[in-house]
Amino acid sequence: FQVYRQVCASCHSVDKVAFRSLVGVTHTEEQMKKIAESYDIADGPNDIGEMFERPGKLSDPLPGPYANEEQARAANNGAYPPDLSLMVKSRHDGIDYLVALLTGYMEAPAGKTMLSGLYYNPYFPGGAIAMPKPLMDGQVEYEDGTPGTETQMAKDVAVFLAWAAEPEHDDRKRGGLQFLMAVAFALAITGFYKRFRWSIYKTRKISYTNKYAPKK
DSSP states (O other), rough: HHHHHHHHTOOOOOTTBBBGGGGGGTOOOHHHHHHTTTTTTEEEEOSSOEEHHHHHHHEEEEEEEESSSHHHHHHHTOOOOOOTTTTHHTTTHHHHHHHHHHHHOOOOOTTTTOOOOOEEOOTTTTTSSSSOOOOOOOOOOOOOOOOOOOOHHHHHHHHHHHHOOOHHHHHHHHHHHHHHHHHHHHHHHHHHHHHHHHHHHOOOOOOOOOTTTTOO
């Protein structure tokens, strides 16, 4: 989240993630309240029909850098920086693709013509991407003292975006495990009841006699 906030948020949004979703994940509730309040959120209309700005709240989604697509294109030479909320889910290989893309910038090979405003990256379809190289060593100073290498930042922001795409992932997996355990327990109880309830019928011996048979 720190890498996204200090680097990626200048161009990209994650408008499907609210501040409250990060409570207990990256920050405490009090810390996230302070972060939310550092943003000015457009709201309204008020009692006289005018829009106004207010400090952010935990219920607000993380604000994007641009008000609309037109503003975003105007600021990026016609290119539109996509929202990153579901980027991991929308790309084959997800996290691996993002890490490779963020660390894969290089000089174009001989014979590869690059148009103005495009950068060579072999991991991007076509090899030409409008986004400049976003990461460099020491760009982010981690709060816990982790060395801010390009690879470290790429991995961290990719993992954050994987979480942003599925914030409920861990709870869903945990719920699925609990469901499977409950099913297994129910099957065990059912099997025990079947053997206990029907065992007398499976082990009984039935003898038939003919009352009309002549007596010896």
